[in-house]
Amino acid sequence: MTQETSADTELRDFVRFSAAVTGFSEFDLWGTGQAEAYHRTALEQVGPEAVRAAMAADPSAVHADPVVKSIIKLWYVGVWYRPEQAGRLDVAAWTAPGRSGAKPAVPEGGRDGEDGSSPPFVVSPDAYTEGLLWRAIGAHPSGAKAPGYGSWATPPAFEDHHEEEVR
Amino acid sequence: MTSYDHTDPVIFPAGAATETSAAEAAQGEWDAVVVGGGMAGSIIAEQLGQAGHRVLILEAGPGKDLDLAEYESYLSRFYGAAVKDNQSPYPFNPNARMPRSTDTMPVRPDTPRDAFYLVQEDEYCTDTTFTRVLGGTSMHWEGKALRMLPEDFDLRTKxxxxxxxxxxxxxxxxxxxxxxxxxxxxxxxxxxxxxGMHFPEGYVFPMHRMPPSYLDQTVARGVDGMRVSLADDDYTLRVRTFPQARNGVPNPAYDGGKGFVPVGAVSTSQVEEGERCQGNTNCVPICPVQAKYHAGKTLTKALRKGNVKIVTQAVASKVEIDEHDRRVTGITVKHYDALDSDRYETYTVKGTVYVLCAHAIENARLMLASDMQRMSRSELIGCNLMDHAYLLSWGLLPKPAGTMRGTSCTSGITDLRGGRFRGTQAGFGVDIHNDGWGWATGSPYTDLVELVDQRGLRGPELRRTLGNQISRQLLLAFMIDLLPERSNKVTVNERYKDALGNLKPVVSFKIPPYTMRGAAFARKLASDIFERLGAEDRTVYHRDRPSAVEHDGHWYNIVGGNHLAGTHIMGTDPAKSVVDHTQHSWDHDNLYLVGPGSLPSIGTSNISLTMAALAFRSAGHISRYLRAAKAPITVRG
Known part of the structure; x- marks a missing residue:
């Protein structure tokens, strides 16, 4: 039998925490195939200390640790928004798929943060299509996992999910 | 009319995009030189090729064959792009730039010279775009294929x-x-x-209509039968599906009972994809399966004929004119090595006839950069730039309506496209957007940020609230007519050049009062519709955006439609138009300008179908021109 390493344990903890804050089961989260990539992204972006502190904080608080907010959004849409960008609707708008009427001007190649730090990024093309958002809204990612001809004519159905309290 | 053999699979001839070098093309003597491999250029090339003419297409975009791997790289780039605008699937190309809606801002003296392609110096800026890749803007168009109304053709008289x-x-x-x-x-x-739209007895469309979305059905329950009074006339509204250039269920009654075989995905090998829409909700900026028509489907047919060739990475930079007889003597192209290099070589290609099919802004830009305005009797090259003015209104329905599913738009309200009120205010069509508030607000990502960051929702409550909130979104997009105005125009200015030294297009575009009267009426109608549906009106306009327009003391945001037209309008008088009814230049005997630039008005129809119909019509005229030019001269005694 192989010994579980501390890295494995950290990843499991990350997924357990993520399940509580996203409202999806650990099984759902592992099923996206993104757990390792998201854990690594969080560690690289804010460092292990900040990730550990975020996971220890009360996740239900409105003014929770902004790193928690970044982790939730990462699972939902595959984009890493820096903690300092929490609440920025303009930044959210230009990362959303679709037309651009509301999107503020951004120079070619993406927009750097005003403080010169990195702009938001999509972790990988798969991270976009594996976003939890699409399942939450009873739809599919725009441009992927198409539901089939005429599927749009029927009433929407939302996945029946177990209502758990945030731990 | 051409007969089509749709039983052939659409196989793009491997290597066709690169096999003809610019040097070879410059040595050849072509019957027709076509600038632009988009919808108009592909139709012209296919039709002239079919008639036996030797055709060269010059395409500014990257030199890759249209195959599934290339197409999937577009899709993958879209998935991975942090900024997902209309152009996000397509590689950044400094040598043949495209406007990006994300660049929409007035250019100031301190704006970095590389930060934009479409130069706008006015306070009002349009976020309209067009795409410079093989297949042109048809790669990102939505696919609505409406005919113009009979009354649109004589608006002035009526x-x-x-x-x-x-x-x-x-x-x-x-x-x-x-x-x-x-x-x-x-x-x-x-x-x-x-x-007044009519069809010959027995005609059916190639395929049955797209099924209306559940959202459409929800809106129809409130709107069907709604009465509107406008300029002393009464109109009864109903929700109606839009004709779409998107593969659905073939109609067996098509073509006298012969039926119709849809054209699926284009590739260099046979692929089984795209023969029917799958509901990817991503028509703009790219249909993942190619169920939506793009010009590559026509281009493939053209290139398979053998007498049609293409040179890619060839940016038409100058139309060469004989000062004496004003005939075009060649097109000078800058042929660049690669997307990441500004190295290029210059060649001049020659043909019997020249057809500019580079879209409204690029056709005008090329002619103006070639100093052709001074030879134009009308001096209207680049003037009368048109685009549909879009006014968005958005509300929250009382119950989930399945938003974010289906094609981008399946139905709308089209009863106010025509009528006597057009004497004083613009007509419009209304789109019911299946993709929610995204166009207006950046939803659904902005909803996520609002719920997670601002309201502090977590876990199951977050998940449930997102579903409930987004599935209730209703966006009505009013596509408003905009008439030709001489002052709405494309120009060039030596100050603004791209990486290859080609002049960039400078656009000045304002929304005329006639259009704004339509917009003000549209805004009121949207409120009435929301009220009938029990929807909470969530529309907000911002006066600090480049899209802000004031009318009658109120501010609106008017966004672009990517339906650019009018820069070389057709007419009956060389002093008042740039081309005749065949899109033949009044001023240069062997030059045709084919594309939406020739439209003298755009009415309330997305321009592509009309542009394609005009291209088919002009192809016949160009073919006749070529036959006459090639015929032995006979002297009549």
Missing amino acids: YGQGLNWPLSYDDLEPYYRQAEAELGVSAEVEEQSYL
Whole structure:
């Protein structure tokens, strides 16, 4: 039998925490195939200390640790928004798929943060299509996992999910 | 009319995009040199090729064959792009830039010179775009394929507004059918026979209509039968599906019972994909399966003929003119090595006839950069730039309506496209957007940020609230007519050049009061519709955006439609138009300008179907021109 390493344990903890804050089961989260990539992204972006502190904080608080907010959004849409960008609707708008009427001007190649730090990024093309958002809204990612001809004519159905309290 | 053999798989000839070098092309003597491998250029090339002419297409975009791997790289780039605008699937190309809606801002003296392609110096800026890759803007178009109304062709005579066309609906009708076959349009004749639009006895569209979305059905329950009074006339509204250039269920009654075989995905090998829409909700900026028509489907047919060749990475930089007889003597192109290099070589290609099919802004830009305005009797090159003015209104329905599913838009309200009110205010069509508030607000990502960051929702409550909130979104997009105005224009200025030294287009575009009167009425109508649906109106306009327009003391945001037209309008008088009814230049005997630039008005139809119909019609005229030019000269005694 192989010994579980501390890295494995950290990843499991990350997924357990993520399940509580996203409202999806650990099984759902592992099923996206993104757990390792998201854990690594969080560690690289804010460092292990900040990730550990975020996971220890009360996740239900409105003014929770902004790193928690970044982790939730990462699972939902595959984009890493820096903690300092929490609440920025303009930044959210230009990362959303679709037309651009509301999107503020951004120079070619993406927009750097005003403080010169990195702009938001999509972790990988798969991270976009594996976003939890699409399942939450009873739809599919725009441009992927198409539901089939005429599927749009029927009433929407939302996945029946177990209502758990945030731990 | 051409007969189509749709039983052939659409296989792009491998290597066709690169096998003809610019040097070889410059040595050849072509019957027709076509600038632009988009919808108009592909139709012209395919039709002239079919008639036996030798055709060269010059394409500014990257030199890759249209195959599945290339197409999937577009898709993958879109998935991975942090900024997901109209152009996000396509690689950044400094040598043939495209406007990006994300660049929409007035250029100031301190704006970095590389930060934009479409130069705008006014306070009002349009976020309109066009795409410079093989297949052109048809790669990102939504695919609505409406005919223009019969009354659109003589707006001046009927309502004292805009310009008359040198053609009537009936003149264009057979070509509309030809375009509907080529683009593969899904619709029902019974539903599309309104406001005077008529079809020959027994005609059916190639495919049945796209099923209306559940959202459409929800809106229809509130709107159908709604009465509107406008300029002393009463109108009854109903929700109606749009004709779409998107593969659906073929109509067995098509073509006298022969039926229709949809054209699926294009590749260098046979692929089984794209023969029917799968509901990817991503028509703009890219259909993942190619169920939506794009010009690559026509281009493939053209290139398979052998007498049609293409040179890619060839940016048309100058139209060479003989000062004496004003005939075009060649097109000078800058042929660049690669997307990440500004190294290029210059060649001049020669043909008997030249056809500019580079879209409204690029056609004008190229002619102006070639100093052709001084030879133009009308001096209207680049003037009369048009685009549909879009006014968005958005609300929250009382119950989930399945938003974010289906094609981008399946239905709308089209009863106010025509009528006597057009004497004083613009007509419009209304789109019911299946993709929610995204266009207006950046939803659904902005909803996520609002709920997670601002309201602090977590876990199951977050998940449930997102579903409930987004599935109730209703966005009505009013597509408002905009008449030709001489002052709305494309120009060039030596100050603004791209990486290859080509002049960038400078655009000045303002929304005229006639259009704004339509917008103000549209805003009121949206409120009434929301009220009937029990929807909470969530529309907000911002006066600090480049899209802000004031009218009658109120501010609105008018966004672009990517329906650019009018920069070389057609007419009957060389002093008042740039081309005649065949899109033949009044000023240069062997030059045709084919594309939406020739439209003297855009009415309330997305321009592509009309542009395609005009291209089919002009192809016949160009072929006749070539036959006459090649015929031995006979001297009549």
